[in-house]
Amino acid sequence: MPALVNSGHSHRPTTKSSNKPFKSRKASKGSLRNAAKGKVADERGLRKTPHQQIMSKIDRRNQAKQRQLIKLREHQNETSVFSGRDGAPKNVAVIPLCRDGDAAAAITSLNGSIDLEAEVPETGCVRVPVDRFKQKLQYIPLTRDLTASLDAARVADFVVLVLSADEEVDDLGELILRSVESQGLSTLFTVVQGLNKIEPAKQRLSILGSLKSYIMHFHPEQEKVYSLDNRQECSNLMRSLCNTTPKGIRWRDERSWMLVEDVNFSTSRSESTILTGVIRGKGLKADRLVQVGDWGTFQIEKITAAPIAVRPKKGDNAMPVEEAAAEETLDLPGEDRDDVDDLAPEEVFMADVEDEEMVTDGATVAGVSSKKGVLLDEHHYFSDEDSHPKVRKLPRGTSSYQAAWYLEDDVSDSGSDLDDFEMKDVDDAEDAAQPQDGVEGHAARETQTEAGGSEYPQSEMFIEPDEDDDAMELEAYRKKKRSDAEDDMEFPDEIELHPQVLARERLAKYRGLKSLRSSPWQEDEDRAHEPEEWQRLLRIPDYQASRTTSSREALVGGVAPGTRVHVHLKGVPTTARESYNPARPVTLFSLLRHENKRTAVNVLINLSSDYPTSLKSKEELIMQCGPRRFVINPLFSQGGNTPNDVHKYCRYLHPGQSAVATFMGPVTWGAVPALFYKRTVPAAAGESSNSSNSSDEEQSTLPLTLVATGTALPPSTSRVIAKRAVLTGHPYHIHKKIVTIRYMFFNREDVEWFKALPLWTKRGRSGHIKEPLGTHGYFKATFDERINPQDSVGVSLYKRVWPHNARLLDGGLPLEVGEVVSGEVPASEAMDAEIS
Numbered sequence: 001m002p003a004l005v006n007s008g009h010s011h012r013p014t015t016k017s018s019n020k021p022f023k024s025r026k027a028s029k030g031s032l033r034n035a036a037k038g039k040v041a042d043e044r045g046l047r048k049t050p051h052q053q054i055m056s057k058i059d060r061r062n063q064a065k066q067r068q069l070i071k072l073r074e075h076q077n078e079t080s081v082f083s084g085r086d087g088a089p090k091n092v093a094v095i096p097l098c099r100d101g102d103a104a105a106a107i108t109s110l111n112g113s114i115d116l117e118a119e120v121p122e123t124g125c126v127r128v129p130v131d132r133f134k135q136k137l138q139y140i141p142l143t144r145d146l147t148a149s150l151d152a153a154r155v156a157d158f159v160v161l162v163l164s165a166d167e168e169v170d171d172l173g174e175l176i177l178r179s180v181e182s183q184g185l186s187t188l189f190t191v192v193q194g195l196n197k198i199e200p201a202k203q204r205l206s207i208l209g210s211l212k213s214y215i216m217h218f219h220p221e222q223e224k225v226y227s228l229d230n231r232q233e234c235s236n237l238m239r240s241l242c243n244t245t246p247k248g249i250r251w252r253d254e255r256s257w258m259l260v261e262d263v264n265f266s267t268s269r270s271e272s273t274i275l276t277g278v279i280r281g282k283g284l285k286a287d288r289l290v291q292v293g294d295w296g297t298f299q300i301e302k303i304t305a306a307p308i309a310v311r312p313k314k315g316d317n318a319m320p321v322e323e324a325a326a327e328e329t330l331d332l333p334g335e336d337r338d339d340v341d342d343l344a345p346e347e348v349f350m351a352d353v354e355d356e357e358m359v360t361d362g363a364t365v366a367g368v369s370s371k372k373g374v375l376l377d378e379h380h381y382f383s384d385e386d387s388h389p390k391v392r393k394l395p396r397g398t399s400s401y402q403a404a405w406y407l408e409d410d411v412s413d414s415g416s417d418l419d420d421f422e423m424k425d426v427d428d429a430e431d432a433a434q435p436q437d438g439v440e441g442h443a444a445r446e447t448q449t450e451a452g453g454s455e456y457p458q459s460e461m462f463i464e465p466d467e468d469d470d471a472m473e474l475e476a477y478r479k480k481k482r483s484d485a486e487d488d489m490e491f492p493d494e495i496e497l498h499p500q501v502l503a504r505e506r507l508a509k510y511r512g513l514k515s516l517r518s519s520p521w522q523e524d525e526d527r528a529h530e531p532e533e534w535q536r537l538l539r540i541p542d543y544q545a546s547r548t549t550s551s552r553e554a555l556v557g558g559v560a561p562g563t564r565v566h567v568h569l570k571g572v573p574t575t576a577r578e579s580y581n582p583a584r585p586v587t588l589f590s591l592l593r594h595e596n597k598r599t600a601v602n603v604l605i606n607l608s609s610d611y612p613t614s615l616k617s618k619e620e621l622i623m624q625c626g627p628r629r630f631v632i633n634p635l636f637s638q639g640g641n642t643p644n645d646v647h648k649y650c651r652y653l654h655p656g657q658s659a660v661a662t663f664m665g666p667v668t669w670g671a672v673p674a675l676f677y678k679r680t681v682p683a684a685a686g687e688s689s690n691s692s693n694s695s696d697e698e699q700s701t702l703p704l705t706l707v708a709t710g711t712a713l714p715p716s717t718s719r720v721i722a723k724r725a726v727l728t729g730h731p732y733h734i735h736k737k738i739v740t741i742r743y744m745f746f747n748r749e750d751v752e753w754f755k756a757l758p759l760w761t762k763r764g765r766s767g768h769i770k771e772p773l774g775t776h777g778y779f780k781a782t783f784d785e786r787i788n789p790q791d792s793v794g795v796s797l798y799k800r801v802w803p804h805n806a807r808l809l810d811g812g813l814p815l816e817v818g819e820v821v822s823g824e825v826p827a828s829e830a831m832d833a834e835i836s
Helices: 029-036 050-054 057-082 103-112 146-154 171-183 203-218 231-243 346-370 467-482 485-490 543-553 574-579 748-753
Strands: 090-096 126-130 135-141 158-164 187-193 256-264 273-281 290-292 296-305 329-331 393-395 418-420 564-570 586-590 598-607 621-625 628-632 635-637 646-650 658-666 673-679 704-713 720-735 738-742 758-761 766-773 778-783 793-800
Touching (some): 090 103, 090 146, 103 158, 103 187, 135 231, 158 203, 171 203, 171 673, 171 704, 187 231, 290 564, 598 673, 621 704, 748 766
Parallel strands (some): 646 720
Antiparallel strands (some): 126 135, 290 296, 296 329, 598 658, 635 646, 635 658, 720 738
């Protein structure tokens, strides 16, 4: 019987053949790529720069070590304020966003995870020493209060948001979240309460994922949501709070600030109010003013030491540390002390104003009586024809000597071979502009703006229309325009004059500009209409230099950060004691030099695209900028830089748009974030949702809505906000470049008054008024090219509008109906009402 064949043995295959590989003198890209098999050459060891190529290995190690030492030194400077037995505690603000959120219970869970026993009050701050990590934490438990949450987050090193596993974040919680995020936020952590109460247990992961997705919508860096029911996660969060270096807030770290731990109000006017806390940020100086919550701005009488009392050792007769250092004065105000006056003294400029009035008074009276036309740039044309030499039209190439031999009648009236003598046209290269902006928006002469032949190929004699027929045609023309919504988008500043109203009287404050961007603005015409305190405002010729000087002053001197002090304030009113609420944290911010003085403040405002309606200029808003809150009626204007510093006034700010909000208020140095709130009517207290005039904002459940955010811009009193009024007319007769226009004016005197203003069309053509026709406001105009019969002819007028005063907000942000002060504009400011 033959032996069994081993199943593991096999002969080599004889059918497989390996051909000789192709020999190439140069490897192809494909072969190199296949040979690399996806590997990339390691470039970490290559020396790229010439300096690195000649550096030795020891020099490179030394350079890397120096970088490490620099980073270590910066880290030590950031954390030195928290180190040591007397180091400052880390402020932790605990903000619940849901109705069933409990900040005190959250703090208890965190402390219990590392076996800390500390009583957590419902209101007020609590300091807890963490011996395991050699740090101190100061918790700020909060309720769902918008003002308290903003004040606490402003001075917090860490913000802990408390979510609920049962309740969703309502409108108030989302308002708090958006507000805290927009004002500037330090390091953020998110926790959830009541996760173990969810049954069945398999739904807990889905709920945790949903909460993580929600918070990442606002803060994408929040990749972890800690559960307060899990002891290990609470312990990890406590480790992060103690070991993590807070990233801080830039605008806050440029100033000295303090979380007030205790307030001792004065009992009489001779005594001072004492605030106790730990200095943070920059050094606190007694010469600078301080802003305390919503109480106002005050002067510092003195700064004294306030160390925490330490129990003496047994058998030691020494007194406690707090009693020994109670009388130690750390800083006193000097000669460089800031005052609380927000306006310049009236006596400083009154003499100059009187001298200027004496010089210009007679000329002004004489000028008013002699004016025969509207102001265009810097001249009242047709007003003093005898005092200025008349510009003569002469043939091209005529010298000044030859010009004396030409009489006025020797020149042809056609003007085809003539040139404006003593006139030079300068073409300014500007960005694309609208026709109503001036010469920059006009179309080139070669541009074809007329689609076909003229509607009126031959010149016709002008016939005075009948009054009744003309009134009916005007009414039909305006009704057609009102039904067209696109026309309002093309001409947002267009106004309509009543036939019985004189345009020169209603538009007496307006003037003409050849170019909105480059034409000079004559400020002498505005002196009669400027606010009473305008000349007493702070004027800053060089903003960047002034800001740098004020910021550098805060770097030197003062009581060092991390010191616990008593700040003695002067002049705190009794209303502050009445409005004091222990549940709301009190903050103290030191103002930089000049930050209490009023000027024309500019703030970039970005209206949220989620807001359903447009904001009207001069509408009342509540603004928070840095440590202060104001009630403002801002003017909206276009941003950007122009050669003449003239910016167009915006009647409305539409959702998703940006503008510059201007008002008179105190200076704020730097790009400080700003929040804008508007009072709304809650759905429960407002009209029914079935009402025809109800809007989305009326259906809000809160009386306060965050409508916009922004950033502080450099203030300027020389920035001109020009309100534009556009008068439009309709081409009546067209003959080549000469057009008869109607419906712009309604009497001959108005045509003569506004004769100097340049005309424009929406298709980019430009022209001027040649002569009036009849008594109904018809006139003949000449354009640079033939115009289309369907085109509209317009003229732009401008007047300067002045910002309104800001008022300090008392009592915090209102969340009850009726708490917001009335938004009525004073009678003196109502004179500048809308023309529409």
